[in-house]
Amino acid sequence: MNGGQLTIRSKEDVISFVNNHPLRKRGVLLIFVALGGIFIDAYDFTSLSTGSTEIAQLYHLSSFALGFATSMMALGALIGALVGGRLTDRVGRNVIFLLDLILLVVSALGAAFAPNYIVFLIFRFLMGAGVGIDMPVALSFISEFSNAKTKSRNVNLWQGFWYIATVSSALLAFIFFYAGVGNQLWRWCVGFGGVFALVVLVMRYFYMNESPMWAAENLPLADTAKILERTYKISVRIEGDGDTVPIRNPRIPASILFSNKYRGRSILAMTISGTQAMQYFAIGFYIPVISTYIFGTGMVHSLLGTLIFNLFGIIGGFGGAYLSSRFGTRKLAIWGYVVAGLSLLFAGLTNGNIPALLGVIPIAIFIFSHSVGPGAQGKTMAALSYPTSIRALGTGGAEAASRVGSIIGFFFFPILLSAAGLSVTLIALTACPLVGWLACIAIRWEPNGQDIEHEVVMPAYSSE
Template identity: 40%
Template sequence: MDEVIIRNKNDIIRYIDANPRTTKRIGILFAIAMTSVFADAYDFSSISIGLSSMTAELQLTPTQVGFATSAMAVGALLSSLLGGVIADRTGRYRLFVICGVLLVIAPLGIAFAQNFAVLLAFRFILGVAVGLDFPVAFSFMAELLSSETKAKWINLWQPVSSLATITGVAIALPFALQHLTEHLWRFTVGFGAVAALVALVLRLFYSEESPMWAARHQRLDKAVAVLEKAYDVKVRIEPDDAPEEPVVTTDAPGVKTLFARRFRPRTWLVSITAFTQSLQYYAVGFYIPLIAGYVFGADLVSTIVATVCAQLCALAAGMIQSALTTRLGIIRLGKIGYGIVLVALVLLGIFGVHNDKSISLLPIVLVAIMMFGHHFGPGPLSKTLAPISYPTEIRGIGSGWAETLVRVGSICGLMAFPIALATFGVSTTMFLVAVFPAIALVALFVIKWDPQRDAVDLPDDAVADQAPAPAV
């Protein structure tokens, strides 16, 4: 077993930033931190594919369908910032466990809902759980990995999301083949609780406090104990002459800190990318089955297969971008991805989607290309940029702020897309959506911030408004 000499709390942070070591326990902790990613994406796809059966069984009005589909996003919107504040103030572990319990209860409540009120309540609870869990999960992942590898590994959340989406849709396929679609949405949504239960058990057995958060907020001996357990190393404490820094007990910084002079450029970039990618994805991605329906008509099996194919392109993009993250950097990947999305949306606007007797696969191909581009750059950027852009003291609130903007974008996309589709038609709607990746591209070229050029967890990057801001 390796031995590490620690003289003060900053040595712990330096060790993690420079340490390429990945233990089995780190891998398990990283995997269970992805639970909320899986739950969010799985719910997205399972509700999307089961929307027709849910509407028919519960006899929902169009207004009720709108409230039911957006309730999760609203819950996540209201809880994301709170999750960041709690994570920064009390640590990562407690919230991890609480959210794990909610991620099991909520899908079961949705699956057994007998009326609109119960459905709405549990979808809101699921949103609250995901909103609370995302900031702590991504902060936790960022604080387990070295500066060199954290962007690459955190970016794996995107293929995990794609895999969850494919799972949610694919589970419906056997039922569709047997024409057993009456209670389809109950089966697809309910399965999400099984995956969440497995993750909860793993959280209870393996989860622990973030070593970086412990270094900032706990005594040196406790922080060292966390470091030893997580990285399977033996630590010898050789205190330096300086007195030990007091345990931080002050209130966690708020959103105002994110817009302080030093952090303002990175916060604007985090905000713009989080909002735009979410709007473009939830406007088009959620309605892939609907777009497929325009092409294939009422054939549910063909719709499911087309949706899975589009998501497989997204999965491939997620894996490729993760492998290229260290070489190209997440900012450059974001530029390439947004460019692909912009071109695909413009081509969709030009060629349109027609539901006449002649079936054309072109719209499905273009949607698949759009999904590839989204998962290659904008998607990973939206959740990875914040946790690797802020120091430990404000990482939770920074990740929570990014997740809040993601939810605002998702609500706008979910609500605006069907209205625009009914009002303007497919072609004009695609042109309107294309405005947002164009805005993001401008921001990525204008705002000169790249978190992979600087280490943000060292003591000189603490929450202080002293150093000059990066150029804009």
């Protein structure tokens, strides 16, 4: 690069520029706009939890039906992740960025105004589909837009944004509660997610461009040059034929993720994503319920506990983002699992036998260690472990595994909690960090520092 002008001859020049170019103010803005979708994801998943009791009463739901209602969004996210990852690799990041947010706006408002249980389930499913599509595209974009030095940190920032959203959900619930909305609190909280999604949609429309790396893989060099100019505010000169379209591989089957080259990374990323989701959505989604066990019954105690616990998630999420570049995603996941498992075991063994104030500590430690470690690292690892041509597919696979875990956590936690009580439930959940820890010990893959972009994804993938 000479001054403010970049000369490119091939996609390799584009990849090299992105990996070595320091982020400017506009680059930071684009990352935050991309993370806005993660904020919506987390807000939509957690906004319902503050009113789960009211929803159960309104629709006369058993614990089984309530678990089904809460897991419906995770089911939609599972399907969205499976479809969205492949679609994102084929048509690009920016188009999907806009389409999934439109879906989130419509579904959030539809769920808030749902007249009956069936309509509510339909819109929650559609909301989940939007969430499942958005996560792979957002993490893929951030990975492809960040330089090599900051890639792991920037992708990992999604976890901090997740917990900012959960805290925002609790704060808004406080405001609506004291505004006197009564048993309509959940409708206000869920519906406001549509407002947030609309704001992010407008920002993406005006500020986002296509991923330069995806463009280099799929568009003529002349089009890629225009994207670089709009994104980085530089002048780009092309040497050679800028109208030549890159040769694209034939449709790559999803089984490429389990070929010899990618099997270990896929299993590790998916296992971390699945187990962390199971433990988080069993605990995190039901923090309002757990808070009433610790602080006492009532909406105020429920919201207060939600606010306090998730503040530890913000600290852990942003702390983990900065630690990941230094220690790597795998090591953070290992230590996160160890501390999270011990805190769950301690909370289960001491529940009801120690003062409420001390009962806060193990749950707070769990949220902190989860957000530093496996909560962020599974999906981050997936975003960093595959080249651009299959990155969204691989990230979608990790997202799908995460949603399987969340479905299990959503569905079985209220049933087990109702049947066995909080102590037994917390002890049983220690199986999740144990399985994740064993996977991290067995598979020693670390994406930090790897030259992923220059890996060749061949059609004859089975022989690699």
